[in-house]
Amino acid sequence: MATICTHLIDSNVNLPSQYSLIYKDECTACFDNDKCGNGIDVCLSCFNGGCSNDLMNHSNTHFIKTKHLLSLNIKKNLKTSDENEPAAKITKLEISEQDDEKMEKKYETIVRIKCHECGLLDESIQLPDKVEKSKSLVLSSLSANKKSQVQSWAPSITDCEHMSKIEFKSAESIEKNNKMCFSCEKTENLWMCLECGNVGCGRKQYDGSGGNNHAISHYEQTGHKASVKLGTIEPNGKADVYCYICDENRTDPFLSGHLKNLGIILEDQTKTEKGMSELELEQNLKFDFSMVSEDGKDLKPVCGKGLTGISNLGNSCYMSSVLQCVFSIPAFIERYTKGYEYHNLSCNTLLPASCLTCQLYKLCDGLNSGHYASVPGGFNRLGLSVYGIKPRMFKDVIGKDSDLFSQMGQQDAGEFFTYMLKSIDHSENILNNSSNNPTSVFDFYVEEKLQCTSCMNVSYSKQISSLVSLPLKSNNLDPGSETLSVTLEECFDKYSENELIEGYNCPTCKSPQSVLKSTKFASFPKILAVHLKRYEFVNWVPTKI
Template sequence: SSLLTPRKRKRNNNKQQQKMASCPHCLHLQPANQNSKLYKDECVMCFDDVCDKGGLDVCLNTFKAFCVGALNHSYQHRQRTGYCVFLNIKRLYKPRQKEKEITSVEIGGEGGARLDEMKGSYEHRYTLHCYSCNVDLDYKADPHLNSLVDAVINLDSEANKSDVQAWKQEILPCEHTLTLQQVPNAPKLGSKNMSHCGMCDLDKNLWLCLTCGHLGCGRQLMEIGTNINLGGNGHALDHHNKTGHPFCVKIGTITPQGEADLYCYACDNDVKDLELAAHLAYFGINISSQTKTEKTIAEMTLEQNLRAGLFSSKENGKIMKSVFGPGMTGINNVGNSCYMASVLQCVAAIPAFRERYSPDHQHSATCDKHPAECYHCQMEKLFDGLQSGRYSCIREYQRLPAPEKKDEMEVEKEEKEKEPEEKQVEEEQRGISPKMFKKLVCKDHIDFGGMQQQDAYEFFQFLIKAVQRYERAVKGGKQDPSKVFNLQLEQRNECNVCHHARYSTVDQTELKFGMPLEHADPPLAPKDGETKEQVEERESISTIPFSKCLQCFREPETVRGFHCSICKTTTTLSQTTLVSKFPKILMANVSRFTYDGWVNEARKLFVNIGFDDVVDLATIAAPPHPEGEKLFPEDQQGGGPVINQEWVANLSAMGFESDVCAYAIEETGSAGMEQALNWLFEHGSSPETMAAIAERKNKGKKKASGPPVNEFAVEMICSMGFSNAQAIHALGETGGDAERAADWLFNHPDFIPPEAGPVEEEEEEEEEKEEGTGNSQYELFGVVQHRGTSIGSGHYVAYLRTDVGWVQFNDSKVT
């Protein structure tokens, strides 16, 4: 409460004073420019924003925004820096008058939702205040002050810069659309030629090859929520595989304005054709006479989400009751970010993470880094926002003052229009929007740095690696909370001829399990001629006990093509992978998709997994090594796990590099070739995979006494005028990222690095592996669930066991 006193006193006194035209503290201030990092939407140290009572104070020295509410970070910033001139920004709410039907998935586009219409319109109020002089400044009467204010008002904030195209993917031309070579003497296509697929009788979902004019059906589609099978035998894809012709257009989506669904099989992405009209005219198709007869992919996605009720807070057809309080704070969707929100909710429920990033440590109060660019500041802000309960409430908008006079009819009309709108607001929790966290942690990541839908499991893996990277820069990672996930797998390989065995171990942070469909109850009995929807309905009533997943996990695999050093011949191995060290917190990932037929399109499995309240993993615990067991000589020198070379050869034949295939088999715990293939499709070409393989290749090389240093990164940073010691220290602070290291040095110009001493790598390794309880029993406390019928789209929600029972976290809805 003492922090509030200076603000209240100054504000109360100020009401009785006249505005001043200027003050001496403003003379040295310079307006923000395009290169300035401007924060004006949300406090950089908490989630208070311009809609809160009192608004935000934007410091005109640093262009950072600070709250003036309960935490009063504005006062703390003034006390630490001595800066005193701030632009206060308030956003006052004006209720909308009429509901608008949303007809497009785009926010801000025609037919879509506009940000200023989603809850009504707003009016901003600006006040320039000097706390040292205790006066409001009349910036409109002074050109210099006016330039300071105008710059803050008109320039894009960092949040707005990162919100570009938040919901609608920007579709761009690719090299194949820009360099298309159409075949000579192409046939002219009439209505009869375009009536059905050239390889079957399907007359919908037709795609025209813009290279040769071949018309083929697309992949199978089911109209969501109906029994209408749109058909699709994949003949357009077959045509691409045979000819190499890169891209095609969906006939029924072409409009006279030149819009249509186009897909490039070579790029495996949606594309734009800048010369679509000319390319169609080559086949005798006049684009101006085309009529749109089928839904676009975007329209079907919107319909799928609406019909499936992915974003609703219903369970078994019933609307669930909203819950509020500490630990019950929702996370607003900041652009297809449900995958991130569901994972963060589960991680925030883990005591080790709550303790490490608790605001009680007051890291942000003493940190000299920019709060938006400091990992620990953002983690403290995130966990405070989720755990404090301050944002687990109904949003209270600051409304514009009502007109002085209204007649009775006008008042009655406004009350009627107000009722449904307020009813909607009552169901909506305020929540938090972790945009700064996402921008910092996911910076430059090819997937998570954008605004497209991603996989929650992949984000969990990315998040844990990010936590480890940032924590290593602080006391060698001794306070790293992600250690609670550390587990160790032991792989035993036994020659099936001489029965010599070999053991190897690998450290992981999660376990992956397959779905043994043969154990489904009631049994899955495929029927001839089933539609996709009928398959999904049949699977959805079946359940596989998790104990059967454990049983499948421990079953040995046969590895062929192994050259035994004892038998001196090529033979087979019996390979078993079990858990030699259990983690404190187990992250179990059950693969819920499969490939029908080998490399066909992936399909989601709808079979349920049955979990008991307490899960015992003793059945997959690695037993003690038998006495007198015959071991391979290599085992005395250790070594990595044995890789099934037959699997490597089969996967390599599909176009993957052999070392990447081997890495995929190891990453999936040798669970099977199908699991490795799924992993390759998801991670095979990612920068993380390439870096891990490169690191492995260099693992046998002699290491220096100090930490590993990227010499190229050091040279690049030194070319900017920094010393070698500064470059090495900055790389250590930023996990080896050269760009972040340069930013770190520019933000710490007076930093003098200490003398670099040798890093006790073995001791650090021991520290990283210290977690583990040896207890195989676990209580289920959190679930991340994917909703939707496709693995390429849908919605994620999280369920957590709390003091009030199981709670669903559906973005900002907590029920």
């Protein structure tokens, strides 16, 4: 460990702001995390996170590319347990996100300043003020992954007309202790009325937890329009604000003034409680799957190359199913295995987390290397019990331009498949790599035929596609049964049969006519992706078959 470093003063160290993305819990170029090997090196110039293990050492790759000298090494070691009880038999496969506070109790965090020229620095070295402050801010800030989770779960919250109509009523209740509900002894989930300063506890939950409804009772008694959740107020004006008239979470453009009337200075506030989006995130990430098949047989855990699972990110099954299928295809494996190191060094994007191609390389390694999978009770190459990967960075970069896929709602796998292929195709074209574009294995042409029933004139058109959507034949539903029996051949027959369309403007007849429309394959792909249409219109209402 180095005791002298001449680069501390001259290095380009930056201070992260509240908007900075700090990748401190997982490498941006692979799925190694702060509990693996030598931990994660967080660059103190751009806050990229890189693994420092001997196998890949993406931290060093980042240094070679950027010449950013200083980083903060974060390593978490599992604390030795005093209990020697045997592990309980695993009967359920849990795909969940553990609470950060519980996780911190299990691990000891060791941090060191690292110079890429001198190595890890001894703790005795006096750090310059800027380096010390940067280190402190990196450790105290939310990680980029956590910020992404909260942001994607957050609903689209807008302001409303009622915020501008809030009138300050009285200052009497401000003198009371605002750390406790005025009507009971609850000290958590407290909401302060923006009109009079009354503090009331939140709503009672279905399981008996939560508050005693005193905040909403105050609204029912007084008609005061809105309240703010104490502990969620940030100096930048963000806070959980609820409008009782709209019965929705709202933003308050006038929050600073409203709080000032109550004797609270916005700039002096510090967030101390989880907001509604963070609480919703925790609930939605708790999934629990029985390790028993439908016929009652035990499922046998497997691991190895190509047998790595994808952990639930919250309503992300549509994405996981598509990724598992796509990265089992040789064309994708070959494309995103070869040239991994070269791309990391030559990539024009500073941070791998912001580059789709970097994240595709990362995904391919995560799913097919076997490094991130171990059977229950076993260990992977890093000495950890790992049951899958969490491709949050991929989801962020693939969904950044999509209102659908940037959020955490349930989505259609077929829609995501076509959206992902278009995104990859665009990325490959930018890299001038069209000859090695793996998405081409799905490409085929469909031919559409239109025949006028009056003049019998025929027109043809072709278009390229990567997915065929087949209709289900709902008339095969057995009477009195909920089971639909249909063959794939029947679905293709229905797909290619003639369809009568009314009101088509025939170019020959020069008037609206009935036409017969049919769709055929003009060419075939190397791999055919099939999507089943599980909805049909009944009385103009989409109904699931």
